[in-house]
Amino acid sequence: MTQEAPRLSQQSAFIRYWLARLAGIMGNQMLMVAVAWHMYDLTSSPWDLGLVGLFQFVPALVMTLPAGHLADRLHRGRIFAACMLVQALVGATLVSATAGHFASRELILGISVVLGLTRAFQMPAQQALVPLLVPPSLLAQAVALSSTGMEIAVISGPALGGLLYVTGAIHVYICCTVLMLTAGLLILAVRYEHRPSHLAATWASLFAGVAFVWQRKLILGATSLDLFAVLLGGATALLPIYARDILHTGPVGLGLLRGAPAVGALLMSLAVARWPLRRYVGKRLLIAVGIFGLATVVFGLSQYFWLSLMALAVTGAADCISVVTRSTLVQLETPDEMRGRVSAVNSIFIGASNQLGEFESGATAALFGPVGSVVVGGVGTVLVAGLWFKLFPALAQRDRMEKD
Structure with a gap:
């Protein structure tokens, strides 16, 4: 019993992580599709479509190394959860903007910057979390299962986002908000032993x-x-x-x-x-x-x-x-x-x-x-x-x- 309990605890933690990653990626894929379509509806400009990607990429590139440093110092699960909750807030903001008819090119570009910053902090914490949830002998299978969840989300997220967008952008944003909140709560329920890195004690x-x-x-x-x-x-x-x-x-x-x-x-x-x-x-x-x-x-x-x-x-x-x-x-x-x-x-x-x-x-x-x-x-x-x-x-x- 003493050996079985930790093993079941690890399995439970990984299942929560897997479900959170599935919900988070699906919500993110739906959000990316809806934001791009929304921008094109507003401006009919291919240049503005390109700016949506650029405004996400630049802050992500600039902040990724500092984000990796924090992932070695702070609780990775909480960083991941915070990123999901910030994206849920983005979804709620877009729901409000769409319902209130004040969604604009500038708002979408500003939100794109927030999404890029969030991705910078999410990716290192998310990737570095898996080895803490499974033993080394099962890591390859855990990575493969994580990849399975990602592909399911990548296939279904844009398709579901496209179907919902036909009924109105607000429905996509509501669904994204719910998925991101779900992902954040699931990750907060993941338990593992947090050991901050002594090598990352300073910004040097x-x-x-x-x-x-x-x-x-x-x-x-x-x-x-x-x-x-x-x-x-x-x-x-x-x-x-x-x-x-x-x-x-x-x-x-x-x-x-x-x-x-x-x-x-x-x-x-x-x-x-x-x-x-x-x-x-x-x-x-x-x-x-x-x-x-x-x-x-x-x-x-x-x-x-x-x-x-x-x-x-x-x-x-x-x-x-x-x-x-x-x-x-x-x-x-x-x-x-x-x-x-x-x-x-x-x-x-x-x-x-x-x-x-x-x-x-x-x-x-x-x-x-x-x-x-x-x-x-x-x-x-x-x-x-x-x-x-x-x-x-x-x-x-x-x-x-x-x-x-």
Whole structure:
């Protein structure tokens, strides 16, 4: 009984965390869709749509390292809960503004800054919390289950937000507010032993996470792999061009194309949770990135809608293997008192790769056309995977998730 009680307590804490993450991501996805549509309804300006993303990205980039520092000093669950409650307040503000007919371009841009700041503090605390809720031997499966929840939310959140938006933006904002409040309350109910890092006792250690990642080539290789793979291989920004001008499918087809990678990732995350990777994890990680690149090339060249959907689903499945493996290795190789700051560095890599990847896709599409842009990016991703075998042998030769 004495051993069973702590195990059941850990399971209960992780289930609450998983449900909170599911509710939070679903609410966030719905909020992002509704805010973008609302802005376009107000201004009909593509430039303003771009500003919504920019106003979120810049504050997130600036504040992520300080947020990681705080995640090592303060209670991570409470930081996560506070971020959910702030987003619930954003949702309530938008409900009030929509009902009172004072929603404006300036209000949405101001809210975008708040959302960017919230994301900066949420991501390091959220990522560094998982290893405190499960034993190391189950971390890979826990990461896979977390990925499953994320993909469910990424698939269902925008779809539900779109359906609700047809009846009025206020209904989306009400649903987002309820989901964020639910997530915050669930996280407040998560119990774990909080041990503040003595290494993060002063702000002088703010950049310790950067130094830690730079000095450990396995972690550097894993985090930088995501940066360059997504930077080169991301075709998301060009999907509207493919849907309208190449595949001739219209907006319904665009929705299916956007959802295809998440469907592939969801199926793969379920498989990895059931049959976790045991051996040759480094090689499999790099091979998965190579497959991601090859599938991107197939999508770039395809003129058949069904083949394009399959190729995008393969990119999602390959990316899931990459995400689960990288996240698990980084968490296992990082001591708990450094996890917040290292997770912050990882968040910067992920955020930069997504934002810069969209810019890279647009810039190369202007030079080579959309097909040339996607194909060049996919080939570049394959080359990166091959190059990482040479540059980061510690990563390529890693056999098991945990050190032998």
